[in-house]
Amino acid sequence: MAEPRVSSIDGKLNEEFAVPSHVEEVKEKMSAFAKHHAAAGRRVVLITSGGTKVPLESRTVRFLDNFSSGRRGACSAEYFIDSGYAVVFLHRHRSLYPYTRTFSTINMLDALQFRSDEAFGNSGEVVVNQKVLPNIAKVLKRYQEVKDSRLLLPIEFSTLSEYLHLLKAAAQALSTIGSMAMFYLAAAVSDFYIPASEMPEHKIQSSNGPLQLSLNMVPKILSPLVKDWAPQAFVISFKLETDAAILLDKARRALETYRHQVVVANVLDSRRGYVVVVTPSTQAELILTEEDVKNEVEIEERIVSNLTSAHQEFITQQVG
């Protein structure tokens, strides 16, 4: 099967997906971030995280979405920082965020209380009840360290259009640091969209009867990313399936098609305890044992450890 020409994908991107107004400004910011950290000898990873929103109407009431809490991306960002990386965190608005993700299921007002001070009476001071959030001091300390060291650059998207244009900008911004850059593409990106030209302006009326939707295929942005935008970078894509039988085959085919370095393959139901890291020449299963789960080990720690080693080797080969 002939692959679409890169130039045609680039053209399509500008014609059929609205360019966010702040894309150049964000690109500048990412570029400065990457150069600053690379100059200090630090590697930089671009993490994409969360699902993309695909509008069905131009004044959007309805949209298609992809299942993704953003847990894997948010969690991985922390381990990359712990491993000495600087992180550009390109994530879906309101998806899980590094550090805060650890208490995302708790209503914060249930974790706060008024401080009563024997010496001074009720001070009006509001404190965290550390029985409700036992790790808060540790998490806050780490969050503040990371913030002070500016190791985390958060960038938000909501729609598929925003995602595609911001990823392109990120790729071009990080290409300036060559093989020191890693792309960790964990976002759940829609495969389908409705082109702007075929989208109704107003809310689709239910009185018109059942709805027929015809969706086009989203251009495979991995192709120009690897070939043109950041050709020296270390690139990891993710493959999520619900059917384990087709997973590894699809992972291998992706590597052949896009010629990038790694596919992390996982199945929806077991994704928190089992992944396969697939490269053109290797295949490593990462598994959490019951013991690991009891000790609250997260599989992202293993994934990140595997990939940072592979990235190191990749850099050495490029130089040598």
Next chain:
Amino acid sequence: MAEPRVSSIDGKLNEEFAVPSHVEEVKEKMSAFAKHHAAAGRRVVLITSGGTKVPLESRTVRFLDNFSSGRRGACSAEYFIDSGYAVVFLHRHRSLYPYTRTFSTINMLDALQFRSDEAFGNSGEVVVNQKVLPNIAKVLKRYQEVKDSRLLLPIEFSTLSEYLHLLKAAAQALSTIGSMAMFYLAAAVSDFYIPASEMPEHKIQSSNGPLQLSLNMVPKILSPLVKDWAPQAFVISFKLETDAAILLDKARRALETYRHQVVVANVLDSRRGYVVVVTPSTQAELILTEEDVKNEVEIEERIVSNLTSAHQEFITQQVG
């Protein structure tokens, strides 16, 4: 146009929309809540809030969604409680929540700090920085009062199926208190769905080419709600359009079709500053002035004030 028979909607609900396993348990809880408060002379409002998720695959990776942060529902819940109502808050998982909604845009870790105490040194205590969250003491106090008085019963849904079955259960549970019950149906419910029988099990493969989706119309649950499940209750539905020209006509037609008491009509772009409260015999515009906006008045305060008066009148007429 002949209306679908109620019994057929009820049948369809069980055939085509998976029944959540906890529906009976939740119904019991709502029923006890309603009876308890009605016995104390308190009116009870069921608020629905947030958008519904419509899966495209049975092991769901992709879904259709409706634009809705849940702001209107969460905010209205607070004003209903201030007006003496007990509130069943049937809301989309992770949509905005009463009281916490006031700081939903802030990363909580940016609002926390370690308490340094001159007398005792660094205590490891984590406190809220009230420069970042200036209203936190007031909000926390009110939240705790409401919690202690058990005036708020939160129930979550994610999918359209969960929403439909839980709303039916709520209607039946609240029907026991007759006209003391109000339904404030602010959720953004999908008009379209894919029946379980036509849904693929596994993730739709993009390699099969462009996607054709054929969606059925969701049964109009307002019809059995008004006629059968809670015939004595005071029922408000919401109508959101992007096209102002068709809005009032659609609101009037809804009142004629479903024979409930009120439609709150609003246009997407202006929904935070302008709504029309439409009843069979009246039409009231509620508008925030620039002055109101400066004073942080919320339009939900006006909506709730209008509706609680109308509900009072409705109860008096029923008794009289």
